[in-house]
Amino acid sequence: MKENILIVDDEKDILTTLNLLLEMEGYSVTCALNGEEAMVRFREKTFDLILTDIRMPVMDGLELLRKVKEADKETEVIVLTGHGTLENAIGALKDGGAFDFLQKPLNDIDHLLISVSHALERRRLRQQVLHSQKTEAIATVAAGIAHEFNNTLSGVMGYVDLLELHLAGNAKPKEYTKKIKPICLRMSDLSRQLLTYAKGGQYYPFPLSFRSLLEKELPKIQSAVPPDIEIEKYCLYDTDTVKADPLQIQIVLKELIRNAAEAMEGKKGRIRVVLEECVSGNISSVLAKPAGRKYLCLTVADDGKGMDEKTKSRIFDPFFSTKFAGRGMGMATVYGIIQKHDGDILVESEPGRGTKIKIYLPLFTEQCFVMAKIQD
Ligand SMILES: Nc1ncnc2c1ncn2[C@@H]1O[C@H](COP(=O)(O)OP(=O)(O)O)[C@@H](O)[C@H]1O
Ligand SMILES: [Mg+2]
Numbered sequence: 310m311k312e313n314i315l316i317v318d319d320e321k322d323i324l325t326t327l328n329l330l331l332e333m334e335g336y337s338v339t340c341a342l343n344g345e346e347a348m349v350r351f352r353e354k355t356f357d358l359i360l361t362d363i364r365m366p367v368m369d370g371l372e373l374l375r376k377v378k379e380a381d382k383e384t385e386v387i388v389l390t391g392h393g394t395l396e397n398a399i400g401a402l403k404d405g406g407a408f409d410f411l412q413k414p415l416n417d418i419d420h421l422l423i424s425v426s427h428a429l430e431r432r433r434l435r436q437q438v439l440h441s442q443k444t445e446a447i448a449t450v451a452a453g454i455a456h457e458f459n460n461t462l463s464g465v466m467g468y469v470d471l472l473e474l475h476l477a478g479n480a481k482p483k484e485y486t487k488k489i490k491p492i493c494l495r496m497s498d499l500s501r502q503l504l505t506y507a508k509g510g511q512y513y514p515f516p517l518s519f520r521s522l523l524e525k526e527l528p529k530i531q532s533a534v535p536p537d538i539e540i541e542k543y544c545l546y547d548t549d550t551v552k553a554d555p556l557q558i559q560i561v562l563k564e565l566i567r568n569a570a571e572a573m574e575g576k577k578g579r580i581r582v583v584l585e586e587c588v589s590g591n592i593s594s595v596l597a598k599p600a601g602r603k604y605l606c607l608t609v610a611d612d613g614k615g616m617d618e619k620t621k622s623r624i625f626d627p628f629f630s631t632k633f634a635g636r637g638m639g640m641a642t643v644y645g646i647i648q649k650h651d652g653d654i655l656v657e658s659e660p661g662r663g664t665k666i667k668i669y670l671p672l673f674t675e676q677c678f679v680m681a682k683i684q685d
Contacts, residue, residue: 311337312429313354317347317361317373318389323413327360334422344368348376351384355618358385358428362413363394363401371397374405382406383435385428389413444625444644451627451641452507455500462500466493499638505560506627506641509649512554516673519549519558519584519605526562527582533563534570537577545585550673551605557646564639565609565666571632572613572664583608587669603672604652610665616658624656643668 314336316327324340331338339354341347345368347361359377363370374386388410390398398410408428415421469489476483504510523542531540562582569580587606616624623629625644630637647654650670658664 311335312357313337313339314425315339315341315347315350315356315359317341317344317359317365317370319343319362319365323362323389323415327415330418330421331425334425336425344370344373344376347373351377351380356384357432358387358408358425360387360389360425362389362391363397364391371401371405374401374407378406383432383439385432387411387424387428389415447626448507448645451503455503455507458500458503459497462493462497466490466497469493499636502638502642503627505557506638506645509645510557510642512557512649514552514554514650516550517553517555517558519551519553519607519670520544522555522558523562523582523584526559530563530566534566534580535573535575538570538573538580539578540566540580540582543581543583545583546605548586548672548674549584549605551650551670552673553650553670554646557649561643561646561668562609564643565668568639569609569611569613569664569666572611572615574614578612581608581610583610586672603674604669605672607668607670608665609668610663612663615660615662615664616656617660621656621658625654 314331316324316331316338317340318324318327319342321342324342328338328340339350339356341350343365344361347359348368350356351359359373361370361373370388374388377384377386385408386401386406388398388401388407389412390410391413395412398407398412401407402410408431409424411421411424469486473483473486476486501510523544527540527542534540566580566582583606585606585608587604588601620631624640626637627641628637629641644654647668647670652668652670654669655667656664657667
């Protein structure tokens with residue numbers, strides 16, 4: 310996905326040149342003529358990086374820096390400085406939280422691009438850390454509640470069984486106890502899902518051909534989605550063995566395809582399920598894995614309604630749902646399962662442009678077979 314950069318300068322020529330240059334590098338660029346206009350843009354959209362001049366009418370770059378950091382300290386800012394403002398630029402760096410300053414005129418394009426890419430890299434890394442801290446905290450709470458909940462529920466279910474024993478021939482109360490049981494089972498299912506999110510759930514992995522699993526499972530899943538939605542399968546790679554728990558992978562497939570189908574909101578559409586091989590490091594720096602490892606990548610892509618940034622950032626939170634009758638446990642369960650499999654998940658989505666969820670699972674290579682044999 311393209312990273313968003315906001316350029317702020319009162320000199321139109323600089324705006325035009327920087328805009329062209331950064332767009333050519335693949336960034337999505339927005340321009341503003343002063344700090345005030347920049348703040349309007351900043352409130353409308355999330356920016357990964359702001360490149361701002363210091364001396365500008367209405368609101369200068371230093372005030373903009375202060376306001377931006379107050380609103381979201383994770384947004385990176387690079388200040389552009391003319392001759393008279395060097396001291397201010399150093400101050401912005403030391404006390405204001407700016408990432409870097411660049412001196413105008415911007416003759417050294419390579420220097421500019423390196424600084425931009427380093428600032429964006431720092432933001433990505435920070436977001437990864439924040440995200441893993443957040444998930445760790447939620448997972449701890451979820452696991453604690455799920456355990457407590459399960460224990461209490463076992464007690465309730467036990468007493469319901471005892472009650473039934475003493476109700477022989479007493480039809481009305483027995484009718485009520487019969488109703489309590491499915492409710493308890495539903496709650497127990499919920500606590501199982503919470504535990505899967507927090508700890509990965511019960512996990513019995515073995516070498517598994519993903520292609521065969523797809524061939525077996527997709528027809529079953531197809532019959533559960535509306536008939537107007539077609540599931541297409543593409544296997545782009547021969548080696549497809551992963552060390553995985555087939556029951557858990559079935560859950561992952563089911564949840565991803567169900568969400569994809571629901572995102573079509575009753576319209577006709579296609580869901581593409583693609584299998585391919587990837588090597589970490591080449592894929593995307595978002596994939597937090599050491600470089601050079603082979604992964605099987607399962608993509609589930611839909612042409613549905615897509616997601617905005619806010620939804621995307623919360624999609625794995627337990628109980629987060631934007632649907633009227635959603636439970637918000639599907640993606641949390643997928644997350645727990647993929648973590649347990651030492652895999653990773655990438656979400657690409659934009660409102661109105663569909664969604665791609667990519668699941669990466671370590672490929673089970675010959676070397677793994679040898680290692681597994683030695684360990685046996
Ligand atoms: N393929 C998708 N397209 C659009 N939004 C999605 C998709 N997958 C997940 N989401 C968003 O993530 C939220 C959480 O998904 P999930 O955990 O499965 O819960 P639920 O489906 O019960 O809402 C959904 O409510 C939806 O907003
Ligand atoms: Mg769901």
